[in-house]
Amino acid sequence: MKGPLFYSKILLFGEYGIIKDSKGLSIPYNFYNGALKVADVPTEASKNSNQNLRDFATFLGQLATGLVTFDLETLKKDIDAGMYFDSSIPQGYGVGSSGALVAAIYDKYAQDKITVLENLTREKLLKLKLIFSEMESFFHGKSSGLDPLNSYLxxxxxxxxxxxxxxxxxxxxxxDGKGAVFLLDSGIIGETAPMVQIFMENMKQEGFRNMIKDQFIKHTDACVEDFLKGDFKSLFKNTKQLSKVVLHHFKPMIPKQFHDLWKQGIETNDYYLKLCGSGGGGYILGFTEDLEKAKQALKGHKLEVVYNF
Structure with a gap:
């Protein structure tokens, strides 16, 4: 048995902001993917994943939601047969490893599921997002449901x-464009829940709330609009502002050894860095008008190009 592939995702803009109603833009990232499989020869990894699926199935059985029901009998039978989620998506890197798993389970076991082939009205998208947020809360505590939605569609x-x-x-x-969006590997695994916790604590302060509204959301919204319009000149201006705001106000979410690199990008304009997901480790997103220049400036770091301008 081998299920369809579900891809990782990248939230280009909107991390933290979307909790407070900023705009956001999320794109599939086909470099990483995962699929449900049954192992011929169980490995340590497949056994761990199988146990994780067993716990998840128990959670889904207790999910008191009027929105979705699952064929739990088949799911449990498949888990007993050794099913696991075979994934190349790194965990704790902000590219949606649990989102792809949620999408795969919904796709295979949800009853009366909303499919990608039907006319996806706003209502259907919101319903899917809500279902996914409830399913994914098993992994993160609180989830927007956006990662699985992106992976599923x-x-x-x-x-x-x-x-x-x-x-x-x-x-x-x-x-052949010189500009690029890239991923920078921090080499550290990030935990979503503690980072979101820090953010929620900060939101209790009026000064932080105002900064989110007047600066963070303003620049995030502008970046989304620039990107969709293809106005890359304006995009880089706004990304620079966003990078500054994050460096000043989201320090705990940026791994310490990247503080100087972050500042260097803003000062030289060779590249601008921003959070990829909740931060705290995993990937950092970079934007540059000249990829070769950025590679020179970030020598010794692994860059993965996501999008070329």
Whole structure:
């Protein structure tokens, strides 16, 4: 048995902001993926994953939601047969490892599921997002449901606000373009829950709340609009502002050894860094108008290109 592939995702813009109704833009990232499989010869990893699925199935059985029911009998039978989630998506890296798993389980075991082939109205998208947020809460405590949605649909998703999301198109890539969005590997595994906890604590302070509204959300929204319009000149201006705001106000989410690199990018304009997901480790997102320059400036670090301008 081998199920369909579900891809990782990258939230280009909107981390933390979407909790407070900023815009957001999430795109599938096909470099990593995962699928449900049954192991011929169980390995340590497949056994761990199988146990994880068993716990998840128990959780789904107790999920008192009127939105979705699962064929739990088949799910449990498959788990007993040794099913696991075979995934190349790194965990704790902000690229949606639990999202792909949630999407795969919904796809295979949800009854009366909403499929990618039907006309995806806003209502259906929101319903899916809600179902996924309840399912994914097993992994994170609190989830927006956006990662599984992105993985399930394999389409870019534009978040206008909490209850207004739509599948969208993004400008096609220029493979020979000098500019790029890239991932920088921090070499540390990030934990989502503690980072979100810090953010929620900070939100109790009026000064922080105002900064989120007047600076963070303003620049995030502008970045989303620039990217979708393909106005890359303006995009880099706004990304620089966003990078500054994050460096000043989200320090705990940036691994210490990257504080200087972050500052260096803003000062030299060779690249701008921002959080990829909740931060605290995992990947850091980079934006540059000149990839070769950025590679020079970030020598010794592994860069993975996500999108070319």
């Amino acid at each position: 394999s389409l870019p998703i534009l978040i206008n606000s909490k209850d207004n999301i739509e599948a969208t198109g993004i400008p096609s890539q220029k493979t």
